[in-house]
Amino acid sequence: MKRTHTCSQLRDTHIDREVVLMGWVQHRRDHGGVIFIDLRDKDGITQIVFNPVISESVHGKAQEIRSEYVLGIRGKVSARPGDMRNPHMETGAIEILAEELKIFSRAKTPAFLIEDRVEASESIRLQYRYLDLRRPQLKKNILDRHKATMAIRNYLDSKGFIDIETPFLTKSTPEGARDYLVPSRVNQGDFYALPQSPQLFKQLLMIAGFDRYYQIVRCFRDEDLRADRQPEFTQIDMELSFVNEHEIMEIAEGLIRKIFKQVLNYELAPTFPQITYDEAIDRFGIDRPDLRFGLELCNVSDIVKDAGFKVFADVTKNGGLVKAINAKGCASFSRKQIDELTDFVSVYRAKGLAWIKIKEDQWQSPIAKFFTDDEQKALSKRLDLEPGDIVFFVADQPKITNEALGQLRNELGRRLELIRDDVFEFTWVTEFPLFDYDETEKRYQSLHHPFTAPLESDIDKISTAPLEIKSRAYDLVLNGIEIGGGSIRIHDSALQERVLNCLGIDAEEAQEKFGFLLEALASGAPPHGGIAFGLDRLMMILCKEDSIRNVIAFPKTQKATCLLTGAPSKAAPSQLQELAIKVSKIGE
């Protein structure tokens, strides 16, 4: 018995053809005389008919068939009688009259029905992932992911990129995320780290002269999980020599456009907009703005700095920021809704959420009385206040004000149903700061990573005003989610040493941790830069999923365990002994 077709191929043009189909039993409908089976494979479903008139013995054998049995069917394609056609099925015009039945495999009753409309709990789905993957939605996501990776490989190959593998067993580097460590048996007491990204290797490949590199590569970060974060995830990683940021962005846009075309048959705009980091923070409070809706933030610090409302005045005088969002037409928000929004911003450490409802003849608000007529007029003008509006204020340190209001903006967008999931709004965010300052550790930190080049005009600020340096980094944001980011790198070992020095890494430590990079940079390094996209996040948006787990075949739980295999698990004593590792519980 050799398969001749898949379960999605047969049409009324195949009538009278003898075919062999193989697949899983989706449904069995036993009418006593005649038995129908929906046979399912990766591509579709075809109805099989067992009729004792065709074969008494095959019909008899078909009575023992149950859901998810794996069958091979030989039979003749037959037109369904006129009103028995099923317009909801691709193959609904025909059916197979079974002449031979082979039961390859019996199946236990599955833990949940293999259908999209039955939503089993996530832990059951993860435990029986191989069943879950049979369901149409998840199956489609995985197939779409394949379409995307094919598009990526074809596109990058056509642009002259070379796919080069880089090591998984590599060296731990400071900065960035916590590493996953792998013990070395041959070098007892030493550990490899799994890569957080192939960052240094791809730079070394540029120095080696492979001027266009790419890899669809797994990366590992031992940090806490989220709906859009897994401990191992996949990057579309690229690096190019002899290019500037504009050329990289152009190629990246072409790549994204190709993916959308191949997976969704969707034409994206020929170019994506760009805004600077400063503008993104100013207008949206966040460095990954969702451009699908308005509700922009508005700085009112200058208007309220002398207001009778002490909170606003004090914050402004102490270097803080007072910003507002005008939620047009939402003056009907109830006390309860406002309380919920206040709780919402408190998560982002905002101490409060001030509000003013604009009525026809007056402002309704606990704080309205603190503003003079001039201040009211100025606010009205700045915020375009009209009767029926409600305006929300956050006053705090700039970081908190921006983040709390930026998140409030997203929340209002969701609540007011301003966000469509069939719209794709991209934006590049450029000119990130090179460093920020870690208050607890009292030192500068790279915002991107330590190999990011500063804007040439800012280089001299390294010794005078590091926080004012802008970098040649760029993120690509889609619908408020960062889907990729990259930068032009430092290709000068002296400048690299200055940057490391600024991060508090002295020459000796730099030599120990990044000596090989500095040495390479001093050995003929071309100007180079690159970008990496989060394939999982990109697929999450393409597939309209809320969780990254739904675009990964075998994802991990929030505690980074695999419910299917039971990983991680205890190592055998003999394994630990070989590695010279002794396990003890903290506190013992």
Next chain:
RNA sequence: GGGGGUGUAGUUCAGUUGGUUAGAACGCUUGCCUGUCACGCAAGAGGCCGCGAGUUCGAGUCUCGUCACUCCCGCCA
């Protein structure tokens, strides 16, 4: 590390003020049925109410602890 949500039949859920015999739907089993396609009809099986303490005459229900899954903050590009 912190905050929120969930946990009852194979699955998804309901379960009132703490009250005696814990329900529904789907699935499953058996029987009937020759045109269904989420087939239909009839009968039936199926429960450590996550786990452990406690309060109480009595706990699915209240209290404390604990575990798992999940969302978020911190953390992480």
